[in-house]
Amino acid sequence: MSTTQSERLRALLEPVVVETGLELEEVALTAAGKRRQLLVVVDSEQGVQLDAVAGLSRALSAALDASDAMGDSEYVLEVTSPGTDRPLTEPRHFERNAGRLVKLQLKERGELIARIMTVDGTGLDLEVPGVKGRKPKPARAEFAEITRARVEVEFNRKGTDDPDDGDEAEHDDELDADNTDNTDNADNTDESTEEA
Template identity: 70%
Template sequence: MSTTQSDRLRELLEPLVGAAGLDLEEIDISRAGRRRQLRIIVDSEEGATLDACAELSRAVSAKLDETDAMGEGEYVLEVSSPGADRPLTEHRHYTRAVGRLVRFQLNEEGGELVARIRAVDGEGLDLEVPGVKGRKPKAHRIAFADIARARVEIEFNRKAAEPEPASGTAGTDIEIDTEIDTDKKEEEA
């Protein structure tokens, strides 16, 4: 039975990732010119912080240096958390998305459904389908077997009264300085 380089890397790195309190979501090896690029995607219930990714990157780099898992050639290592638009494929992904709006592609010509995840169990999801044109939202149940694809929708205008999902990144508040330096503007005039 042959194993791929990704499988061998997963076996090697999963204990390191687990020891850091993270889940190994994906390993991707690709070409970037003459070099190879090794992308490792990690996550956790609380999310993977920048500091956790940096610390894990150092540990992974040391482990790869002491083994021949990447071979002799040069490679670039990237350790990161999944993006906001990553597909939901595992039970834990749906659990982490409770409270979020998700776009579902359904099996068997079931079409598309956009709904907020309210609860997750072993068989499926309890959803809230937003009301259209002033109508009230409706409860909906969907089985995991009926889902072909699912992806979290990015919401820019989410109302403050709605429950916020748990955030995985500390210190993400951004402050934008819109103050204009009027003295400088007058000097230019």
């Protein structure tokens, strides 16, 4: 996808996304066999509900149909929320994942796996898990030194004061996965007829 088309699609779709109270994270156009696939990734502070994704999918489809942004070729529109494997690139991404374990690649210090405790305008206050019963250690990472960051999925978080904490983290990940799966199914149903 050319920069011009990418910018054009973002300019067309972002106001529609913002109108629904969501944030546009990514727009990606790829070839999928004879058709093209337009992936639109959205998020919000409260997460993304399936009903919101379905409604947004219809609104984006209408905006695309009313424009010539996709040309005459067939395409499939997929609207989804970020998965746990998506990179954390903006301060808001770190804020939304406060309390979660993340893997950071730092310019000078290399790889660091730590829990996000707080986020401010310049970086993260972290807690590095202890090894074999040792207490966690505080750490700090400035946004300017982070070259890559991703959430580390925790299936059984041990050593917390709340015995249900690990189960809750697991449940949240399951909900995210379910939301993505259901979104794909809902979108494919609606979008199989959405051709330009």
